[in-house]
Amino acid sequence: MSQFLSQFPRTRMRRKRQAAWSRDMVRENLLTPADFIWPIFVVEGENELQPVSSMPGVNRMSIDVAVKHVKEAASVGVPCIAIFPNIAQTLRTEDCAEAWNPDNLVCRATRAIRDAVPEIGIMEDVALDPYNANGHDGIVRGDKIVNDESVEALVKQTLAQAEAGANIIGPSDMMDGRIGAMRDALEAAGHQDVMILSYAAKYASAFYGPFREAVGADGNLKGDKKTYQMDPANSNEALQEVGMDIAEGADMVMVKPGIAYLDICQRVKDTFGVPTFGYQCSGEYAMIEAAAANGWIDRDKIMFESLLAFKRAGCDGVLSYHAVEVSKKLNG
Numbered sequence: 001m002s003q004f005l006s007q008f009p010r011t012r013m014r015r016k017r018q019a020a021w022s023r024d025m026v027r028e029n030l031l032t033p034a035d036f037i038w039p040i041f042v043v044e045g046e047n048e049l050q051p052v053s054s055m056p057g058v059n060r061m062s063i064d065v066a067v068k069h070v071k072e073a074a075s076v077g078v079p080c081i082a083i084f085p086n087i088a089q090t091l092r093t094e095d096c097a098e099a100w101n102p103d104n105l106v107c108r109a110t111r112a113i114r115d116a117v118p119e120i121g122i123m124e125d126v127a128l129d130p131y132n133a134n135g136h137d138g139i140v141r142g143d144k145i146v147n148d149e150s151v152e153a154l155v156k157q158t159l160a161q162a163e164a165g166a167n168i169i170g171p172s173d174m175m176d177g178r179i180g181a182m183r184d185a186l187e188a189a190g191h192q193d194v195m196i197l198s199y200a201a202k203y204a205s206a207f208y209g210p211f212r213e214a215v216g217a218d219g220n221l222k223g224d225k226k227t228y229q230m231d232p233a234n235s236n237e238a239l240q241e242v243g244m245d246i247a248e249g250a251d252m253v254m255v256k257p258g259i260a261y262l263d264i265c266q267r268v269k270d271t272f273g274v275p276t277f278g279y280q281c282s283g284e285y286a287m288i289e290a291a292a293a294n295g296w297i298d299r300d301k302i303m304f305e306s307l308l309a310f311k312r313a314g315c316d317g318v319l320s321y322h323a324v325e326v327s328k329k330l331n332g
């Protein structure tokens, strides 16, 4: 690149940084409300707003309350939400059958939001952990999380959610072969317009801790998720995961967690050039909020800077619990 041959003082890098207007002129990346997918947590009941203690500012909402908040999200320009349920412990079973009950909490929330806020995109997670007695994303037999039987269950969950009106299916389970199976099933059932945003490179990460509290899976989880989620030490393997999901019919892909995995986001985007999302997940949110509550960091500045970093790494968008607040601020 020719600019690296340029020498001081003919080149002074600070010339362009001297004023706000000139910094504005040369800025390479921007954050807009259209960059966000906003994850929300739903619970049964009416007028429920239950704080998630490890995620200050995030609440589990009953469907009526969620509808109001999603309306607000749409009004500030957030294009899409992602719905996660916290269901009664009594509905969590070994076979996870509640996951494909057409009247389960997620399906009812989807229909209510679809009716009340038709202009917003609705993404739904596909994974069994909120429905599983043992907190795993797949079916457990003995000491194994069995792959192919899990995929069959996940396909049933996918179809129930598509039937309820999901626009985007977000498989977060990391079973092998699930994207192809879901795509074929969606096509066969006439849901050819339902998109798949695959959690393609999802790591076995400690950054998900607060989320597991939010969906009530923290106490249930036996063992860890290392036989299906990726080893944080690996990078080339992420490209293989993403390549397979695209070949199987994923429309968009995701890397998760976010801020500590931006190298993966960049490699994925550079290699495949498909719409790529990063998930600023619950533990990242909790770290920002906790440090800010102690007065140790400037919360708003860190919020913007960390989200902008996803754009710089090549992400087309970010799943963020700060999505609505940041969008309001971006709108002034």
Ligand code: PBG
Binding pocket: 125, 127, 129, 137, 172, 173, 207, 208, 209, 210, 211, 212, 225, 280, 281, 282, 283
């Ligand atoms: C479920 C799922 C998880 C997250 C999204 N979907 C947790 C996990 O895999 O244990 C994490 C979200 C977050 O931490 O914000 N498969």
